[in-house]
Amino acid sequence: MIGKLEGKMLESILDTIPIEFSVLDENDKVLAWNKHETRIFKRPEAALGRDVKQCHPERSLDKVEKIIGEMKEGIRDKARFWIDLPLSKNGEKEKVMIEYYVIRDKEGNYLGCLEASQNIAEIQKLEGQKRLLE
Numbered sequence: 001m002i003g004k005l006e007g008k009m010l011e012s013i014l015d016t017i018p019i020e021f022s023v024l025d026e027n028d029k030v031l032a033w034n035k036h037e038t039r040i041f042k043r044p045e046a047a048l049g050r051d052v053k054q055c056h057p058e059r060s061l062d063k064v065e066k067i068i069g070e071m072k073e074g075i076r077d078k079a080r081f082w083i084d085l086p087l088s089k090n091g092e093k094e095k096v097m098i099e100y101y102v103i104r105d106k107e108g109n110y111l112g113c114l115e116a117s118q119n120i121a122e123i124q125k126l127e128g129q130k131r132l133l134e
Contacts, residue, residue, distance in 0.1 A: 024113045028052045071102040118132035
């Protein structure tokens with residue numbers, strides 16, 4: 001990164017970006033997440049410091065463990081998938097994209113994993129182009 005962001009500015013940026021994320025350390029412990037009040041996948045504050053295995057539904061846990069294991073082994077750097085969830089006010093399902101990104105230091109050592117989720121229903125509706133201030 002070029003430049004320096006600290007404190008209130010960094011925290012505000014992380015809560016402003018239109019993606020919710022969670023961060024795991026190298027031991028699969030939950031370090032932090034953003035957008036606490038408006039998350040698609042809500043977490044209790046008690047999840048801080050917990051093993052990621054305690055934060056996912058059993059039906060997806062083996063897949064999460066496989067992705068993280070492959071990241072630790074250097075086999076994969078990211079994983080992307082999408083699911084339909086009833087997020088709209090009328091209960092209609094909307095598409096949610098979930099991505100896992102490996103976090104490595106400059107020497108390539110595994111530091112953890114970033115899980116990013118975003119409701120992409122509005123993005124899917126885009127057509128043509130819209131230029132700045134149009």
